């Protein structure tokens with residue numbers, strides 16, 4: 635097996651999925667991860683919960699923290715109405731490159747824009763450099779040590795408004811205790827836990843939804 639797992643995943647999608655069909659890309663990645671090589675996409679089980687929260691939110695402005703190979707960006711984009719936008723941030727240049735190709739293949743590149751670099755740099759730039767007013771939906775799926783810092787940064791940058799929805803992956807495994815403690819006790823969020831399992835494994839995990847109640 636040459637090269638990186640992520641490159642092999644992209645090759646498998648190009649070989650087996652239907653160009654321009656985001657559902658086929660999602661299904662093919664899940665097939666790859668179940669039957670060939672595990673990878674840390676949010677996956678099909680937690681993906682169904684993600685779908686439900688996206689559909690109930692029906693967002694126009696989405697930010698994703700942690701693109702990886704683009705699976706959840708494609709998964710979210712396939713549910714959005716015309717004019718909706720996803721800005722997704724990825725630190726790892728190889729993953730960002732694979733994600734851009736995955737998003738292009740799925741035909742959602744007019745909806746999804748990959749920002750290569752750190753959330754610490756990009757979040758404070760969203761209003762001025764990316765024309766963002768406030769965010770309707772944020773998917774946190776990057777690194778456990780960044781969830782809380784970045785949530786506070788989103789607040790400080792006035793990017794959240796009453797009703798903004800944060801959805802966090804991995805709150806049980808790998809586990810994000812400081813983030814959970816904050817959103818559940820600071821008084822500014824209404825929280826809901828969605829028990830599930832680690833992608834493609836029989837191990838407990840969960841998603842946490844935190845709806846911002848406004849600054850006052």
Ligand SMILES: O=c1[nH]cnc2c(O)cc(-c3ccc(F)cc3)cc12
Nearest residue numbers: 674675676775776777803804808832
């Ligand atoms: O590092 C991660 N970032 C974002 N999402 C993740 C995710 O959904 C799962 C895991 C993960 C799960 C099981 C395991 F044995 C090893 C890593 C890591 C990340």
Ligand SMILES: [Mg+2]
Nearest residue numbers: 676775803804
């Ligand atoms: Mg995750």
